[in-house]
Amino acid sequence: MELVFDGHNDVLLRLWRNMRNGADPVREFMQGTREGHIDGPRAKAGGLAGGLCAIYIPSGDLILQEPDGQGHYVTPLAAPLARQPSLDIAMEKFAVALQLDRANAWRICRTVPEIRAAMDDGIFACVMHMEGCEAIGADLAALDVFHAAGLRSLGPVWSRHNIFGHGVPFAYPMSPDTAPGLTNAGLALVKECDRLGIVIDLAHITEKGFWDVEKTSEKPLVASHSNVHALTEVARNLTDKQLDAIRERKGLVGLNYAVTMLRPDARDDADTSLELMVKHIDYMVERMGIDCVALGSDFDGATVPQEINDAAGNQKLVAALRNAGYGQDELIKLCRENWFRIFAETWA
Template sequence: MELVFDGHNDVLLRLWRNMKAGGDPVAEFKHGTPAGHIDAPRAKKGGLAGGLCAIYIPSGDLVLKEPDANGHYVTPLAAPLDYAPSLDIALEKASIALRLDRAGAWKLCRSIADIRKAMADGIFAAVMHMEGCEAIDADLANLDVFHAAGLRSLGPVWSRHNIFGHGVPFAYPMTTDTGPGLTELGFELVKACNRLGMLIDLSHITEKGFWDVAKTSDQPLIASHSNAHALTPVARNLTDKQMDAVKESGGLVGLNYAVTMLRDDARDDAATPLSDMVRHINYMVERMGIDHVALGSDFDGATVPREIADAAGNQNLVAALKSDGYADDELAKLCRENWLRVLGQAWGE
C-alpha cells in the first residue's frame, strides 16, 4: 500500500456541522461514520496517512448554478463575511482539531518530523490549514495565536473577496483572470506568513493574486487542490503559465478529486472515470515534472469519482497510476514525498 499525504480536505467542516447538530466529533472521526469521506478507519483502509485539514467558514448564500444547454455555468461569488462570526467558527474548528489530538484520534502536526512519526505510528497526521482568512484581523494579531495553536498553512481567500484579496468564482468555461489580486493587507499577510514559516495556498485566488504572491513570497508556490485549465477550463484550475511558475519556484500542484475540475464538461457527476484523474496528473507531470505534482483530494468538500468514493478508495487511484506506468519511486513522490518536501521548505526545516 502506498501511503498518501493529502494536500486538502474539509473534514473539520463536516465534524463541525455534525457537532452543531449534537454529534461528538471525536467519536465520529475515531470510530467511523457512513457520512462524508474521511474518518480514521476509512483513512487507514485507504492508506490516507494524513493531510492538510481546512478551517473553512461556510457561505450560506452560495448556491451552485445548474449548467445551461451548452453545459456552461457561472455562479456569482459568495458575499464577503463579517470578521467576528468568522472568528467564532474558526476557533470552534481549531478546538475540534485540538480535541482530536488530545484524544489520540489524530496527531496535530507542526513539523515534518511530527508528520513522519505519526505516519510511522499509524496515526492520521493532520496539519491545520485555513481556507480563506476571514477569521484573521486586519492587524494580523491573531495570526500568531492561530500559529501557536498549530496553524501551518493558509489560503488568503476562498471563492469570495475579503480584506486580503479576491477569489475566483465557480464557473465553466472561464479564464483564471477574473478580477483584482491581493489588497495592501494581503501583501502584509504574505510577508507575515513568510516570517512565521506558514505555507501559502493559491488554489482559490485570482490569477492576478497568484502573481502578486509569486512576486512577494520567498516560498515555493503551492496550489493545494487545483488541476489543469487546459484540460478542464474552470476558473479555479491553473494555466500552463502558472504551472511553469510553480515549477520554477520548486512548488507543487495537488490534484483535486472534485469531478467538476476533472471532466471535459465540468459537470457534477460522480460517474467520472479514474482516467480523468490520470490524464490531469499526466498533463501536470509533463508540464512541471514529477517533483511538482501531488494529491489534494478536497474530500468532504466536493463530489469525487465513484470509483474513489471516500478515503477508503484512495488506493484505486494509486493502482490506476501504477497501471499507467508510474514507477514506485514516482508514486512515492506523487502520494506524499513532494508534499513533505515543500512543507519543509515553507516551514524553514
Template sequence: MELVFDGHNDVLLRLLVNMQGGGDPVAEFRDGTDQGHIDGPRARAGGLAGGMCAIYVSSGRFELRRPDADGHYDTPMEPPLERQPSLDIALAMAAIAFQLDRAGAWRLCRSTAEIRDAMEEGIFAAVLHMEGCEAIDRDLAALEVFHAAGLRSLGPVWSRNNIFGHGVPFTFPSSPDTGAGLTDAGFDLVRACNRLGIMIDLSHITEKGFWDVARTTDQPLVATHSNVHALTPVARNLTDRQMDAIRESRGVVGLNYATTMLRPDGRESAGTPLFDMVRHIDYMVERMGIDCVALGSDFDGAMIPATITDAAGNQNLVSALSAAGYDADSLRKICRRNWLRVLGKAWHEH
C-alpha cells in the same frame, strides 16, 4: 499500499456541522461514520496517512449554478463575511482539531518530522490549514495566535473576496483572470506567512492574485487542490503559465478530486472515470516534472468520482497511476514525498 499525505480536506467543517446537531466529533472520526469522506477507519483502509485539514467558514448552503444546454455555468460570488462571526467559527473548528489530538484520534503536526513519526505509528497526521482568512484581522494579531496554536498553511481567500484579496468564482468555462489580486493587507499577510513559516495556498485566488503572491513570497508556489485549465477550463484550475511558475519555484500542485475540475465538460458527476484523474496528473507531470505533483483530494468538500467514493478508495487512484506507468519512486513522490519537501521548505526546516 502506498501511504498518502493529502493536500486538502474539509473534515473539520463536517465534524463541526454534525457537532452542532448533537454529534460527538471525536467518536465520529475515531470510530467511523457513514457520512462524508474521511474518518479514521476509512483513512486507514485507503492508506490516507494524513493531510492538510481546513478551517473553512462556510457562506451557508453553497450550490453551483445549474449548467445551461451547453454545460456552461456562472455561479455568483458569495458575499464577504464579517470577521467576528468568522473568528468564532474558526476557533470552534480549531477546538475540534485539538480535541481529536488530545483523544489520540489523530495527531496535530507542526513539523515534517512530526508528520513522518505519526505516519510511521499509524496515526493520522493532521496539519491545520485555513481556507480563506476571514477570521484574521487587518493587523494580523489573530494570525500570530493561530500560528502558535498550530496553523501551518493558509489560502488568503476562498472563492469570495475579503480584506486580503479576491477569489475566483465557480465558473465554466472561464479564465482564472477574473478580477483584482491582493490588497495591501494581502501583501502584508504574505510577508507575515514568510516570517512565521506558514505555507501559502493559491488554490482559490485570482490569476492576478497568484502573480502578486509569486512576486512577494520567498516560498515555493503551491496550489493544494487545483487541476489543469487546459483540460478542464474552470476558473479554479491553473493555466500553463501558472504551472510553469510553480515548476520554477519547485512548488507543488495537489490534484483535486472534484469532478467539476476533472471532466472536460466541467460537470458535477460521480460517474467521472479514473482516466480523467490520471490525465490531469499526466499533464502536470509533463509540464512541471514529477517533483511538483501531489494529491489534494478536497475530501468532504466536493463531489468526487464514485470509483474513489471516499478515503477508503484512495488506493484505486494509486493503482490507476501504477497501471499508467508510474513507478514506485514516482508514486511515493506524488503520494507524500513532494508534500513533505515543500512543507519543510515553507516551514523553514531546510
C-alpha cells in the same frame, strides 16, 4: 499499500456541523460513519495517513448554478463575511481539531518529523490549514495565535472576496483572471506568512492574485487542490503559464478529486473515470516535473469519482497511476514526499 499524505480536506467542516447538532466529533472520527469521505477507519483502509485539514467558514448564500443548454455555468461569488463570527467559527473548528488530538484520534503536526512519526505510529497526521482568512484581521494579531496553536498553511481567500484579496468563482468555461489580486493587507499577510513559515495556498485566488503572491513571497508556490485549465476550463484550474511559474519556483500542485475540475465538461457527475485523474496528473508531470505534483483530494468538500467514493478508495487512484507507468519512486513522491519537501522548505 502506498501511504498518502493529502493536500486538502474539509473533514473539520463535517465534524463541526454534526457537533452543532449534538454529535461527538471524536466518536464520529474514531468509530467511523457512512457520511462524507473521511474518518479514522476509512482513512486507514485507504492508506490515507494524513493531510492538510481545512478551517473553512461556510458561505450560506452560495448556490451552485445549474449548467445551461451548452453546459456552461457561472455561480456568483458568495458575499464577503464579517470578521467576528468568522473568528468564532474558526476557533470552534480548531477546538474540534484539538479534541481529536487529545483523544489520539489524530495528531496535529507542526514539523515534517512529527508527520513522519505519526505515520509510523499509525495515527492520522493532521496539519492545520485555513481556507480563506476571514477570521484574521488586518493587524494579523490572530495569525500569530493560530500559528502558535499549529496553523501551518493558509489560503488568503476562498471563492469570495475579503480584506486580503479576491477569489475566483465556480464557473465554466472561464479564465482564472476574473478580478483584482491582493490588497495591501494581503501583501502584508504574504510577507508575514513567509516570516512565520506558513505555506501560502493559491487554490482559490484570482490569476492576478497568483502573480501578486509570486512577486511577494520568497517560498515555493503551492496550489493545494487545483487541476489543469487546458483540460478543464473552470476558473479554479491553473493555466499553463501558472504551472510554469510553479515549476520555476519548485512549488507544487495537488490534484483535486472534484469531478467538476476533472471532467472536460465540468459537470458535477460522480460517474467520472480514474483515467481523467491520471490525465491531469500526466499533464502536470509533463509540464512541471514529477517533483512538483502531489494529491489534494478535497474530500468532504466536493463530489469525487464514484470509483473512489471516499478515503477508503484512495488506493484505486494509486493503482491507476501505477498501471499508467508510474514507478515506485515516482509514486512515493506523488503520494507524500513532494508535500514533505514543500513543508521542509517553507516551515524552516
